[in-house]
Amino acid sequence: MILVLDVGNTNTVLGVFKEKELLVEWRLSTDAKRTADEYGIQVMQLFHQRNIKVEHIKGVIISSVVPNIMYSLEHMIRKYFDLIPMIVGPGIKTGINVKYDNPKEVGADRIVNAVSAHAIYNRSLILIDFGTATTFCAISKDANYLGGTICPGIKIASEALFERAAKLPRVELIKPDTVICKNTVASMQSGIIYGYIGQVEYIVNKMKSEMINVGEEEPFVVATGGLSNLITKNSSAIDEFHPNLTLEGLRMIYEKNRE
Structure with a gap:
């Protein structure tokens, strides 16, 4: 399974895919003042409610239009998922x-x-x-x-x-x-x-x-x-x-x- 995050100016949308199937989607408010731990606790609670195991997440990708939130999100992924997130930006292959x-x-x-x-x-x-x-x-x-x-x-x-x-x-x-x-x-x-x-x-x-x-x-x-x-x-x-x-x-x- 992979975790995808789309960070917008107002909301951050998270989704979990199992191969090509979107299992679950959540929408959170985007707040650059939240710490990595605050985001981590919230995401852990969401995973627990849907009975999704963190250890089943094998990859994470983030798209963001809010640069000053990225430190907290990247740190959260490293700390709570033990993964290095893929960031959509220069150097990423898109085919476009x-x-x-x-x-x-x-x-x-x-x-x-x-x-x-x-x-x-x-x-x-x-x-x-x-x-x-x-x-x-x-x-x-x-x-x-x-x-x-x-x-x-x-x-x-x-x-x-x-x-x-x-x-x-x-x-x-x-x-x-x-x-x-x-x-x-x-x-x-x-x-x-x-x-x-x-x-x-x-x-x-x-x-x-x-x-x-x-x-x-x-x-x-x-x-x-x-x-x-x-x-x-x-x-x-x-x-x-x-x-x-x-x-x-x-x-x-x-x-x-x-x-």
């Missing part, structure tokens, strides 16, 4: 050819998603990861990472509206039945949700056009990430929702590099 001006600037999670999606779909792709930030990535059929777009996540947009407008309340992220609303809360929900759906659909259409103009087939659009459901079920621009795209990609990268 990054066409960014500076390939080192591309977030590890975006490359992991590209690895997974290319292996699963084997075609031109637009990948949307709804997290703290929402990322849009263009992947060619030949496994070239062409580039992408980064937007504020829907929670960031919602919190900014509450924090910067004195008379507007914090609202639950649910979709009203209509765009024309008759109270403040519903009006905010309408603007946040429908506005975000519109943003996603516009960006996807522009990316499709640009990819087709450089000779790609019409890309298939795949969404993932913790905040995906809210948008994917209300947008015609998204072809498929794949909740475990990043965890699957980590498993694949581990297999490519474990020797």
Whole structure:
């Protein structure tokens, strides 16, 4: 079995694979102030609840966009699992050819998603990861990472509206039945949700056009990430929702590099 960790700005997602089967998945808050022992105790408790033996974990791989948490996580893996974790970064084989001006600037999670999606779909792709930030990535059929777009996540947009407008309340992220609303809360929900759906659909259409103009087939659009459901079920621009795209990609990268 292997342990995979996807460290995001808001949440850290852990998964345990037995060969290609995802046995269990957990989502923890990302907190750079936690020590290695605090993380270790929490992970040990999770393993105990699911009756997974630590000694059965033969490898660990980590993808992170939060550099200042890595010391604690790496130390935790060494101390509690007696393993040296594999870190997604320069020198790791992925099979993806990054066409960014500076390939080192591309977030590890975006490359992991590209690895997974290319292996699963084997075609031109637009990948949307709804997290703290929402990322849009263009992947060619030949496994070239062409580039992408980064937007504020829907929670960031919602919190900014509450924090910067004195008379507007914090609202639950649910979709009203209509765009024309008759109270403040519903009006905010309408603007946040429908506005975000519109943003996603516009960006996807522009990316499709640009990819087709450089000779790609019409890309298939795949969404993932913790905040995906809210948008994917209300947008015609998204072809498929794949909740475990990043965890699957980590498993694949581990297999490519474990020797």
